[in-house]
Amino acid sequence: MTYEYDVVVVGAGNGGLTAASRLAQEGLRVVLLERHNLPGGCAASFVRGRFEFEASLHELCGVGTPEKPGAVRRLFTQLGADAGFINEKNLFRAITVGEDGFDVTLKSGGEEFYRSVTEACPGSEKAVRKLRKLMDDTEKALEYNDASKGSPSKLVMLLKYSKFLLSASHSIDDILRSLGFTLKERHILETYWSYLGVPADELNAFHYLEMLRGYINGGAGVPYHKSYGLSLSLADVFLKNGGEIRYNTEVTGLIFENGRVAGVTAGADEYRAKEVVSNVIPHNVFGMKGRENIPPREKRLLNARKLGISFICIYLGLDATAEELGIKDYSLFVAHMASSRNQYLAEHAKGMYVVNCLNVAVPDATPEGTCSLFFTVPIFTEKLIRGFDSGNYREMKSEVAELYIEDYERVTGIRIKDRIEEISVATPVTFARYFGSPNGTAYGYELSKWDSLMARNLSQESELNIAGLTFCGGHSVRGDGYGVSYESGMSAAEAVIKRMKGSRDGQKD
Amino acid sequence: MGRRTDRNKEPGGKLSVAEFLRLVPERLKKIAGSSDSDVEQAADYPVNRLAAEIHPGTQNLRIAKVCTLSADTKLYTLIPDPESGTASLAPFAPGQYISVRVEKDGRILSRPYSLASSPEEAAGNGKGDGVYEIAVRRIPGGEVSGHIHENWEIGTRVTVSEPMGEFTYERLRDAGCVVGIAGGVGITPFRSHIRSILRGGESFRLILLYGVRKEEDIIFGSELEEAAKSGMIRVVYVYSDEKKTGCESGFITPGLIRRYAPDSEYSVFACGPSSMYRFLEAELPALGLRRKYVRYDAKGQIMEPRGEPDYTPADGSEYSITVRRNGDGKTVKCHPDETVMSAIERGGIAVPSGCRSGECGYCHSRLVSGRCYIPASRDGRRQADKIYGYIHPCVSYPRSDLVIEVPPVPAGPSVRGDTE
Numbered sequence: 033m034t035y036e037y038d039v040v041v042v043g044a045g046n047g048g049l050t051a052a053s054r055l056a057q058e059g060l061r062v063v064l065l066e067r068h069n070l071p072g073g074c075a076a077s078f079v080r081g082r083f084e085f086e087a088s089l090h091e092l093c094g095v096g097t098p099e100k101p102g103a104v105r106r107l108f109t110q111l112g113a114d115a116g117f118i119n120e121k122n123l124f125r126a127i128t129v130g131e132d133g134f135d136v137t138l139k140s141g142g143e144e145f146y147r148s149v150t151e152a153c154p155g156s157e158k159a160v161r162k163l164r165k166l167m168d169d170t171e172k173a174l175e176y177n178d179a180s181k182g183s184p185s186k187l188v189m190l191l192k193y194s195k196f197l198l199s200a201s202h203s204i205d206d207i208l209r210s211l212g213f214t215l216k217e218r219h220i221l222e223t224y225w226s227y228l229g230v231p232a233d234e235l236n237a238f239h240y241l242e243m244l245r246g247y248i249n250g251g252a253g254v255p256y257h258k259s260y261g262l263s264l265s266l267a268d269v270f271l272k273n274g275g276e277i278r279y280n281t282e283v284t285g286l287i288f289e290n291g292r293v294a295g296v297t298a299g300a301d302e303y304r305a306k307e308v309v310s311n312v313i314p315h316n317v318f319g320m321k322g323r324e325n326i327p328p329r330e331k332r333l334l335n336a337r338k339l340g341i342s343f344i345c346i347y348l349g350l351d352a353t354a355e356e357l358g359i360k361d362y363s364l365f366v367a368h369m370a371s372s373r374n375q376y377l378a379e380h381a382k383g384m385y386v387v388n389c390l391n392v393a394v395p396d397a398t399p400e401g402t403c404s405l406f407f408t409v410p411i412f413t414e415k416l417i418r419g420f421d422s423g424n425y426r427e428m429k430s431e432v433a434e435l436y437i438e439d440y441e442r443v444t445g446i447r448i449k450d451r452i453e454e455i456s457v458a459t460p461v462t463f464a465r466y467f468g469s470p471n472g473t474a475y476g477y478e479l480s481k482w483d484s485l486m487a488r489n490l491s492q493e494s495e496l497n498i499a500g501l502t503f504c505g506g507h508s509v510r511g512d513g514y515g516v517s518y519e520s521g522m523s524a525a526e527a528v529i530k531r532m533k534g535s536r537d538g539q540k541d
Numbered sequence: 542m543g544r545r546t547d548r549n550k551e552p553g554g555k556l557s558v559a560e561f562l563r564l565v566p567e568r569l570k571k572i573a574g575s576s577d578s579d580v581e582q583a584a585d586y587p588v589n590r591l592a593a594e595i596h597p598g599t600q601n602l603r604i605a606k607v608c609t610l611s612a613d614t615k616l617y618t619l620i621p622d623p624e625s626g627t628a629s630l631a632p633f634a635p636g637q638y639i640s641v642r643v644e645k646d647g648r649i650l651s652r653p654y655s656l657a658s659s660p661e662e663a664a665g666n667g668k669g670d671g672v673y674e675i676a677v678r679r680i681p682g683g684e685v686s687g688h689i690h691e692n693w694e695i696g697t698r699v700t701v702s703e704p705m706g707e708f709t710y711e712r713l714r715d716a717g718c719v720v721g722i723a724g725g726v727g728i729t730p731f732r733s734h735i736r737s738i739l740r741g742g743e744s745f746r747l748i749l750l751y752g753v754r755k756e757e758d759i760i761f762g763s764e765l766e767e768a769a770k771s772g773m774i775r776v777v778y779v780y781s782d783e784k785k786t787g788c789e790s791g792f793i794t795p796g797l798i799r800r801y802a803p804d805s806e807y808s809v810f811a812c813g814p815s816s817m818y819r820f821l822e823a824e825l826p827a828l829g830l831r832r833k834y835v836r837y838d839a840k841g842q843i844m845e846p847r848g849e850p851d852y853t854p855a856d857g858s859e860y861s862i863t864v865r866r867n868g869d870g871k872t873v874k875c876h877p878d879e880t881v882m883s884a885i886e887r888g889g890i891a892v893p894s895g896c897r898s899g900e901c902g903y904c905h906s907r908l909v910s911g912r913c914y915i916p917a918s919r920d921g922r923r924q925a926d927k928i929y930g931y932i933h934p935c936v937s938y939p940r941s942d943l944v945i946e947v948p949p950v951p952a953g954p955s956v957r958g959d960t961e
């Protein structure tokens with residue numbers, strides 16, 4: 033069959049759902065094609081026994097409060113999606129074991145954050161003041177950049193926003209050092225590095241601080257009905273605005289016409305459209321039928337890139353409450369060595385991992401008398417799943433889960449092993465299966481130094497520039513994360529709307 | 542004091558604005574230096590290859606052997622069919638099932654069957670020489686079981702799903718000793734456990750209470766008795782309709798379980814017909830076991846929904862269901878005690894299905910309008926599904942006319958259940 037639409041959106045992940053919703057809101061005829069039978073991609077949940085587990089979300093940055101909404105809350109409001117969020121007052125607790133270790137809790141919210149940093153790092157008042165100034169300056173520089181519509185005056189930037197230029201081109205570790213933070217203090221402040229997947233000595237400072245700012249301001253947010261609730265709320269507004277979703281529909285080819293993408297194919301079906309938005313990672317799109325039309329410069333870009341990280345996730349349903357077990361933290365970062373570079377290279381349960389207890393933020397997230405824990409182990413290097421094969425897969429999953437469960441018990445003194453009522457373990461294999469992404473990456477492309485947010489941003493006009501095709505999602509310019517994936521969907525939609533409106537006006541003349 | 546020195550020891554590095562100007566040139570250099578050959582296909586990455594081995598979606602198999610086990614039950618041996626694209630069998634854990642697809646009068650129908658053989662037998666010598674076994678009991682009036690009995694013979698080509706389901710043993714969760722309760726053909730997953738234990742795959746103690754009507758209904762009898770000699774397994778027959786010395790009679794009650802259970806902690810695993818689940822759910826609390834120690838297999842189709850404790854009667858005697866898919870629409874009729882799924886299938890529309898028990902989520906569909914009765918014992922939906930109006934048609938009974946959007950059965954290998 034051949035179908036005709038204004039826009040085809042491929043993939044119903046965070047980016048695709050947002051783009052589709054925004055486009056339908058504009059009155060365009062949009063079809064959203066998804067190979068799975070559910071919307072959300074990463075943003076999903078699953079049921080085991082009497083538990084429903086959040087599949088991927090730790091916390092959303094940029095939620096803010098209803099009074100002072102952050103970017104994500106504003107985006108949902110703009111689209112008319114009725115998502116319910118709960119704010120979490122603590123940013124995280126971080127326990128690093130070992131000689132240069134620490135056990136600190138940082139709070140979210142402007143003042144509270146800086147106060148908690150000063151408490152955790154005695155003597156750092158001056159450096160903290162400088163950090164705060166830098167964050168504010170960065171915000172102003174961004175406002176200036178936005179106001180200048182992406183072509184800021186170099187001179188103004190150099191004179192007025194040179195601090196911003198420094199953070200935009202140095203690692204977070206270099207910047208924090210220049211502000212006067214000691215090694216240990218830097219380790220504390222860099223705790224979130226794994227969310228972006230590049231060690232602090234390489235991770236772009238501006239990017240990190242932007243993320244941090246999103247978490248600090250107004251607090252991190254957790255959706256009341258898990259990330260899957262957010263996905264369904266977006267699917268809902270999309271459908272209400274006349275959009276169509278086709279599940280179990282895997283896109284397998286791109287249709288090129290006159291050097292432009294003119295649609296996609298899914299098996300024997302053709303979906304023709306004026307514009308295609310892809311939430312599917314460029315690697316996979318460039319592997320589809322029609323790939324002979326992809327210009328060499330784009331292939332070069334992809335071949336130069338390193339794939340982003342994946343995860344091992346351990347989901348535990350426990351038959352005791354968080355209170356009974358003594359679990360007080362929503363987000364706990366555990367590390368066995370302080371340097372993020374060493375954590376990146378470490379063996380299982382010797383590096384770092386994150387443990388979330390959703391019940392701390394959403395007390396009724398699981399049935400009465402129970403709670404759940406969600407361990408996330410970033411898989412930075414392939415060696416962490418070397419040795420997995422189809423014959424030992426299940427046993428390897430149990431073994432790895434046991435390692436982390438026991439480590440958690442040792443580090444926190446909290447006994448959980450004999451309370452496990454449900455357990456499920458996801459690995460890069462799981463993510464490869466559900467998202468189809470190469471090596472199961474959940475983070476798109478590594479934000480290495482040359483491929484940092486800033487470098488991507490400055491080059492975006494000339495890259496992945498294929499007429500009729502726009503990318504959005506965790507693999508695009510702004511990197512991974514829920515907030516930025518939603519926003520990338522929004523930007524993709526706005527770009528498409530602008531072009532389509534432009535061409536419509538053009539036809540009128 | 543120490544801190545001050547620390548701070549001084551680390552002067553602020555040499556930051557330079559010139560770095561900013563280098564960002565783009567460095568990037569361009571890096572890109573220019575890389576190859577312009579086609580990017581590697583995702584399917585060729587090692588993790589994706591492993592994912593495809595473990596989760597092939599569908600498998601194309603051939604019947605290698607048929608054995609009659611009892612008056613109404615046959616054992617089928619399935620092997621990979623490389624000519625149809627399946628070179629080896631997907632691995633699984635005892636307790637999992639496959640969804641078997643048949644074509645009958647031009648309609649695609651599917652049913653879940655527990656794998657009755659062990660994972661070790663499925664692996665074979667790793668050269669595509671593995672086997673699956675499933676035991677199929679013919680249900681009087683059953684659509685698919687009858688079709689299988691009549692049509693499957695050596696050489697028949699069949700399409701099945703990858704292994705699915707959560708009725709598996711997990712040492713981090715379950716007790717070291719399991720009291721298995723098997724009702725009738727519900728013996729099949731336990732046979733898989735037993736064969737795996739004997740082959741050194743799984744290791745836990747299994748006390749199996751095997752309930753059937755009469756002695757002649759027992760299947761795998763001599764095999765079970767042989768297995769019991771290993772010391773890891775104990776088998777007790779429980780006849781509901783006759784008395785035999787050395788065997789129990791009546792139903793499998795808490796009292797009977799207590800008689801055979803160890804003094805230490807144990808898990809109860811149960812698999813049988815829906816009447817048995819209903820009985821156990823009412824009776825087992827008397828044992829005072831923690832919930833984590835009671836596990837049921839995917840509970841399957843409800844034989845008489847009226848017997849469910851939360852049954853909601855219908856106002857009408859027949860409802861119409863409008864099924865929307867990819868722009869098309871078709872209307873079918875449905876009796877209030879028939880599942881939405883079976884009505885749709887009867888209407889000739891293929892529905893993705895796996896467990897047909899409300900658990901795997903594979904039939905996940907959007908209820909555009911109308912009301913359904915969904916028994917609490919089968920409702921495996923997510924919280925948000927309930928809010929935004931999604932149902933699992935395999936366990937939903939209409940209580941008004943319905944409009945429903947059902948996704949197509951996926952073409953090719955992307956058949957996916959809800960397992961990791």
Ligand SMILES: Cc1cc2nc3c(=O)[nH]c(=O)nc-3n(C[C@H](O)[C@H](O)[C@H](O)COP(=O)(O)OP(=O)(O)OC[C@H]3O[C@@H](n4cnc5c(N)ncnc54)[C@H](O)[C@@H]3O)c2cc1C
Binds near residue numbers: 518
């Ligand atoms: C375990 C885990 C924990 C995380 N924790 C956090 C966190 O705490 N905070 C945070 O902000 N971020 C977190 N992230 C990252 C965040 O989830 C992702 O960066 C973000 O969801 C990416 O969204 P996306 O728009 O790229 O869509 P994706 O989730 O990548 O979805 C892409 C969609 O496209 C579909 N698709 C693929 N190929 C095809 C095809 N050929 N045809 C049709 N459809 C196709 C896929 O099935 C999928 O639905 C986490 C991710 C994971 C996995």
Ligand code: FES
Binds near residue numbers: 895936
């Ligand atoms: S088929 Fe498994 S939930 Fe319906």
